[in-house]
Amino acid sequence: MRTLFVVNPVSGASSNDKAILCIHERAVATETDFKFCYTSGNNDAENILEQLEDFKPDRVVAGGGDGTVQLVARVLMGKNIPMAILPLGSANGLATALQIPSRIEDAVELSMTGKNIRPLDVLRFDRKHYCTHLADIGINARMVKRYTEEGGSGMIGYMKFLLQSIKESPLLNYIIKTPEGIYHKEGYMVAFANAHMYGTGIHISQGSVSDGKFEIVNVERVALDAAIKAGLTKFNVFIDKDMFSDVISCTEADITIDKHVDFQIDGEYMGEIDRLHIDILSSYLRIVTP
Numbered sequence: 001m002r003t004l005f006v007v008n009p010v011s012g013a014s015s016n017d018k019a020i021l022c023i024h025e026r027a028v029a030t031e032t033d034f035k036f037c038y039t040s041g042n043n044d045a046e047n048i049l050e051q052l053e054d055f056k057p058d059r060v061v062a063g064g065g066d067g068t069v070q071l072v073a074r075v076l077m078g079k080n081i082p083m084a085i086l087p088l089g090s091a092n093g094l095a096t097a098l099q100i101p102s103r104i105e106d107a108v109e110l111s112m113t114g115k116n117i118r119p120l121d122v123l124r125f126d127r128k129h130y131c132t133h134l135a136d137i138g139i140n141a142r143m144v145k146r147y148t149e150e151g152g153s154g155m156i157g158y159m160k161f162l163l164q165s166i167k168e169s170p171l172l173n174y175i176i177k178t179p180e181g182i183y184h185k186e187g188y189m190v191a192f193a194n195a196h197m198y199g200t201g202i203h204i205s206q207g208s209v210s211d212g213k214f215e216i217v218n219v220e221r222v223a224l225d226a227a228i229k230a231g232l233t234k235f236n237v238f239i240d241k242d243m244f245s246d247v248i249s250c251t252e253a254d255i256t257i258d259k260h261v262d263f264q265i266d267g268e269y270m271g272e273i274d275r276l277h278i279d280i281l282s283s284y285l286r287i288v289t290p
């Protein structure tokens, strides 16, 4: 077995040294032929592609948060190489939804030797941006923007931007068109979800990452005290189950918003938009799961 580990050295709140050591130990014990490819934040997709051609791995492990998972997924799309996840990020949304263990030794073991490989849908925006877990417009995207522009990490950064972003995010009036119907809605944030739950463990639907559908979640009200509590206890997504009511499940949608609004995909800030086309690429990847 030839395994390529794509590792984001700066992901998560603590050092990734323990994971790297653990990979070396397990690779020697299981006689795995392995190679590391560290991300730099620049030209990472091109570098991974080069490694795929040179090293010809049987599987690729994405070591990092949702941003790294999405990066590796993009490179592997259309190739028949399975992806595994080593959750080294701060929220690890997709890994949580797939029940990948958070204990690093167990996650390393699963990523290297796991035999249960299932299909993974990928969400696509405007036919050019890809998402493996969660994208949204409104409050959360505003926070991602502030993180990106002003820096800050961990809980201090999170709390610093949460209140500001809630205060700055106006009520959105928007129209969703799907093959099933047209919906007029109002909310402070709209999430587009591939998985059935947020990284925080809050369930949003009965869907799964391989059901060929995605969910549109309208966050129609944000209670400040609940948002702070959810943020403090669960980190990264402040949405509590009382804040959204209506969830639309679909395969394709067009959304038009009455104003320009911040947009993020898997923790990466994408700029401002006032319309989006969304569709799902069913079973586009293969992923190692417990």
Ligand SMILES: Nc1ncnc2c1ncn2[C@@H]1O[C@H](COP(=O)(O)OP(=O)(O)OP(=O)(O)O)[C@@H](O)[C@H]1O
Residues within 6 Å of the ligand: 008, 009, 010, 011, 012, 013, 039, 040, 041, 042, 063, 064, 065, 066, 067, 068, 069, 088, 089, 090, 091, 092, 093, 236, 266, 267, 268
């Ligand atoms: N060597 C590096 N130095 C600085 N930034 C990097 C480096 N490698 C990757 N990045 C950036 O890290 C971001 C992806 O982070 P990732 O999602 O893996 O971790 P995280 O933000 O800690 O976790 P989470 O998404 O779970 O909150 C991307 O914006 C990418 O450009």
